[in-house]
Amino acid sequence: MxxxxxxxxxxxxxxxxxxxxxxxxxxxxxxxxxxxxxxxxxxxxxxxxxxxxxxxxxxxxxxxxxxxxxxxxxxxxxxxxQSKPQAPPAIPREMTALIVEKPVRSGQQLYHPGHVIVIGDVNPGAEIVAEGNVIVMGALRGIAHAGYGGDKSAFVVANLMSPSQVSIAGILARQPDDEFSDAKMGPEIARLRNGQIVIEPCQRAIYE
Amino acid sequence: MGKAIVITSGKGGVGKTTTTANLGAGLAALGQRVALVDADIGLRNLDLFMGLENRVVYHLVDVVEGRTTWKKALVRDKRLENLVLLPSAQARDKDAVSPRQMQQLVQEIKQEYDFVLLDCPAGIEGGFKNAIAGADQAIVVVNPEVSSVRDADRVIGLLEAEEIGGISLIVNRLKPSMVKRGEMLAIKDIVDLLAIDLLGIVPEDEGIIIASNRGEPISLDQNTKAGQAFRNISRRLLGDDIPFIDWQDDDSFFSRLKKLFGVGS
Missing domain, CATH: 3.30.750 (Transcription Regulator spoIIAA)
Structure with a gap:
């Protein structure tokens, strides 16, 4: 201005x-x-x-x-x-949720312009891309991308968090090479903190 | 009308043809009328596993292209009279038939046989699409290896997309000693990941190679572990409730001796 x-x-x-x-x-x-x-x-x-x-x-x-x-x-x-008229400020639109009631398997790619909820596992080699949040009621072993449109407040939640890669608003984290064992049981959440992806148990994230 | 079951895996060399031959012989030995269809066009193998190579006159492409009828192309097994094989063409490739033609052919064979077992080629391209076109059910063969399980997962996704009814799993080539040492994927982990019903577990058995080379399905051999496993799977296909054998149970001479004396587990 x-x-x-x-x-x-x-x-x-x-x-x-x-x-x-x-x-x-x-x-x-x-x-x-x-x-x-x-x-x-x-x-x-x-x-x-x-x-x-x-x-x-x-x-x-x-x-x-x-x-x-x-x-x-x-x-x-x-x-x-005269300057070009500026686009009116984007009104945050209501996001819909896509509910998938079977495992997402290797080679399957799923994009939804809202939230994605998977009732089942996301297997290695599978990829979920959501503009909103990704919620996996099972094991996440494939790739998940939340906040695809750039929403930095988006998150990924899984009952068993062991993704090969997880991205939030274009910021990527991958599983460390030396981590052979599966993640610990219990739901965990991945989200951005100070520009980095942090994965932590859901309970702790809620009480903080 | 019978059931058409495709035997598939995605990855090559995991034992699709072995499984097809042995389940075919196993089901036929139980009195079922069984037709084996070699859908691996261009790489004709199933006739070798059955020891029927010299009897092949016509093949699948001849039938599809109208040079003969499917009934004339069938090769009758030399051991079991209710077991027949429709061989594949060796000199043609997968483009010689279309999924629609396969579907029609399988539909016709199903009218006269209890089981039509389709031996699927490796991969997920045209040959795979041909093989699954006429199938009502699928058996996915997997080896306890990461790459095999990954490919099986991909194939199951494709089968689900084609809305193929019952998809079940055979874990082939299990090496009990390696599982015990934690060096091989455990059955439970494979079944958890693939999330389909387990139909059977076949242990690694050198006898399979010997049997295949001789053209004698091992499921007809009463004295082998793999033969026992395939016979059990055949009975499960008929709806019998057969408990799974725990191949991880060490069966060495020494452990049997220990058991005899009540030492150890």
């Missing part, structure tokens, strides 16, 4: 002048005149692009801006542009 009413930026094309769309127009014009006056020589013969941010100028306002520029010798207005 621009804090000043007017901002100058030099580019190869010339000087870009950004008119802050959150400031009242008369104040912007005032500030523009002031800034131009304070560095009159700098603008001599300059090619200028005016960016009005999100604001659409009326014909009258355009006339005002160009009349301000005309007071300076050689300043050439080459273009008047």
């Amino acid at each position: 621009l804090e000043e009413a007017v901002l100058f930026k030099g580019t190869r094309e010339g000087i870009h002048i950004y008119l802050n769309d959150e400031v009242e127009f008369p104040q912007v014009v005032n500030s523009l005149e002031h800034r131009l006056a304070s560095s009159r020589n700098f603008f001599k013969g300059a090619r200028v692009v005016i960016n009005t941010g999100q604001r659409t100028l009326s014909a009258e306002q355009v006339a005002t801006v160009s009349s301000v520029l005309k007071e300076y010798e050689g300043v050439q207005l080459i273009r008047l542009e």
Whole structure:
């Protein structure tokens, strides 16, 4: 967000002048005149692009801006542009849950734009990708990716947590090479803490 | 009408053809009418295991392409009169038949036999798809090795996707001594992972190689462990409740001696 009413930026094309769309127009014009006056020589013969941010100028306002520029010798207005409208802030959408009632086997890949709940095992060589959370009511021995769309608060829970790889929002952890034995029994949760995946028993995670 | 059962594994060399030959002989010895179909087109082996190589005149591709009828292509077993084999073609490949043609053929054979056992090729491509096309049930053969179990898991997923009814498991080539030392996957771990019904466990037996080379199914040999295991599986296929033999039970001379004197377990 621009804090000043007017901002100058030099580019190869010339000087870009950004008119802050959150400031009242008369104040912007005032500030523009002031800034131009304070560095009159700098603008001599300059090619200028005016960016009005999100604001659409009326014909009258355009006339005002160009009349301000005309007071300076050689300043050439080459273009008047408007920033692209910003996408409205994403509204978090309701996530659905996909319930799988059989084991997910080697070679099977499963993607769901919400949560995935598996009633059974996820075997080595199987892969689950969810934009939400992954919950395995059995042994997780394959690959699980939660928060696929980038949700860093997503988690993976399994009754027996022994994944070959687990990812959350694109951050990956894999099983250490020296870990031959299966994970201990009891549900565990994998989630992000300080940008790293941490796996811990569910109970501890809840009471903390 | 009979049942068509495909014997498959994903991985090669785990004992699909051995299992097909032995279950076929085992079921036939129990009085069932059994047709074995070698669906491994291009790698014809089942006739060797049955010792019927010299009697093969027509093969599966001849039947599909209309050069003969399936009944004429069948080779009758030399030991059991209610056991027949439909051999595969050695000089053709899997593309010579389509899943639809296989389905139709198996459907016809099923009308006249109690069991149609389909010996599936290794892999999960065209040949596999042909072999499972006509099957009502599947037997997955696995060796107690990580790679074999992984491939079996993949195959079970494909069978489930094709909505093949009963899928059951045979663990073949179990080495009891290695399991005991913790060097081999335990049966329980395999069954837990694959989550299908266990149909039988066949211990490693050198006699199998000898029997295959001679073309005599070992299930007809009363004096071998593997033969016993295959006979038990055949009876389970008929619905008999046969307890599993604990092959991990050490059967060496020394341990028998210890048992005799009541020492040890």
